[in-house]
Amino acid sequence: MITVENLTKKFGAVTAVDSVSFTVKEGTIFGFLGPNGAGKTTTINILCTLLSATSGTAWIDNHDCMKEPSEVRKRIGIVFQDNTLDKELTAYENLLLHAYLYNIPGRKRKERIGEALRFVDLYERRNEQVKKFSGGMKRRLEVARSIVHQPRVLFLDEPTLGLDPQSRTHLWEFISTLPEKHRVTVFMTTHYMEEAEICDTIAIIDKGTIVAQGSPQELKRQVGGDSLFLTTTDNRRAAADLKALLGLDAEERDGELCITVSGGESYIPRVVQALTGRVLSVRLQKPTLNDVFLHLTGRTIRPETVSSGEEMRSIVRTYRRKFDNR
Ligand SMILES: Nc1ncnc2c1ncn2[C@@H]1O[C@H](COP(=O)(O)OP(=O)(O)O)[C@@H](O)[C@H]1O
Ligand SMILES: [Mg+2]
Incomplete structure (x- = not known):
């Protein structure tokens, strides 16, 4: 369903993705596991036709991501790393807007939206404004939105980033049944080891390069x-x-x-x-996947931590700037 060959993306002097190759079989869950800055989002953006590659090729369902972007877009759904819901709208309205954008015929809209909301356990909350939802509920709603137009491939970029452990486990339950219940192939990125365990195949990516690929069991066996x-x-x-x-x-x-x-x-x-x-x-x-990463790179994958006051201040400054620019 996805074929990527020698994909490379450079941003000036930075090589974000460095000659990456992999294939994803239909109906499976494929995970890109790697630390922050490894090149996961950049790869997703190329596959989703939002970014062009410096070199190499990528196909989705036999359509070239660079040459046939509209064919590719019809076949994919995406949950971005950052939340993109309209908080003033209700859960139902967010999905309705999406249904309009994807030209879903009027007679099918209600049924498809209802089905997607039921899948993530939010049907009863459909008429509430999204701003009243918890982080986990918003994430589930984004998953529901991404399947309304029945994509063949679903991209999830760090789907559980920032959620508490309970909401993460809850979300994994939905993600792991997506291929079976919604006939989609899932491509997800993560830096959580436990999350990678739900994947059929994992590619471990570090500094733009894939350092190992295989099922979680195969990778753990490599540790020796x-x-x-x-x-x-x-x-x-x-x-x-x-x-x-x-x-x-x-x-x-x-x-x-x-x-x-x-x-x-x-x-x-x-x-x-x-x-x-x-x-x-x-x-x-x-052995755990953490041992695998340590074995391959000599480092452990850890979510970024804000360690010093200066870092925290720099984050606040960035957000202020973003806010002021709106
Ligand atoms: N638009 C951009 N311009 C310049 N550098 C970028 C841009 N997007 C990503 N990068 C750089 O590319 C590398 C990979 O980033 P990214 O794909 O976001 O990693 P990940 O999603 O694995 O955390 C990082 O070094 C990042 O700083
Ligand atoms: Mg990312």
């Missing part, structure tokens, strides 16, 4: 194993026995013995048996 943590009556003696009897290297960390092995579960009975009566506890830790 599970960690088995043991507490024993005598860690030093246990480590020596594990080496002698099973050939395992155990390392002591904060009072626990740590063994890195693939297929950690199958080692538990062997380890317990080898150390007869001396194992006090066993804990198995599977």
Whole structure:
């Protein structure tokens, strides 16, 4: 449904997207996972025909994003990184406006809008002004709006950014059923590891380059194993026995013995048996996507934090300027 080949976007001296290639199969959820500034939004903007690439190609449903923008636009829906609802209008009116813009015939409008609102659990709230909605409700409403015209591909740019954990989990439930319930292919970007877990395929992007692609399971397997943590009556003696009897290297960390092995579960009975009566506890830790990113880039993905007063002041200044310019 989506094919991208050697896509590159430069902004002056900055290469925001650097020769990126990937394909997305119909009916799947594809995730672009990467830290701030990695090039996620830039890629989405090119695919959505809002930005032209410096070089490379992109197709959606066999239409060229650069050469056939109107064909591509008919087939896509988008939830932007920043909220774009009209807060003075009701939930229903926001979707109605969208239905007009997409030329949905009059007899179908009401039904399609009702269906979309029911999908995200907002039908009962349809006649309320959006300004009274919580952050999570607004996001759900944007998802509803993006499917009213029945797109084949849906783009979600950081769909749960800034939401509390509960609203995020709630939204993931809707997103994960989109392919099945609305027959769309989903392309989403995120810097939340847990969010990437709902994707069928993930591309990890860092500094404009894709550093790894695969299912969450495949990527985690690349890290090279599970960690088995043991507490024993005598860690030093246990480590020596594990080496002698099973050939395992155990390392002591904060009072626990740590063994890195693939297929950690199958080692538990062997380890317990080898150390007869001396194992006090066993804990198995599977690698996370955070470990994958760390393994590939030597850094962890963290949402941006406002760490200093100066940064906060600079953000306030930027917002003031935006506000003054309106
Ligand atoms: N319009 C623009 N002009 C100049 N630089 C830009 C523009 N848009 C994005 N960039 C730069 O491109 C890089 C990637 O940005 P972006 O695609 O927004 O990343 P992400 O969405 O992953 O956080 C960043 O270094 C950003 O500063
Ligand atoms: Mg972005």
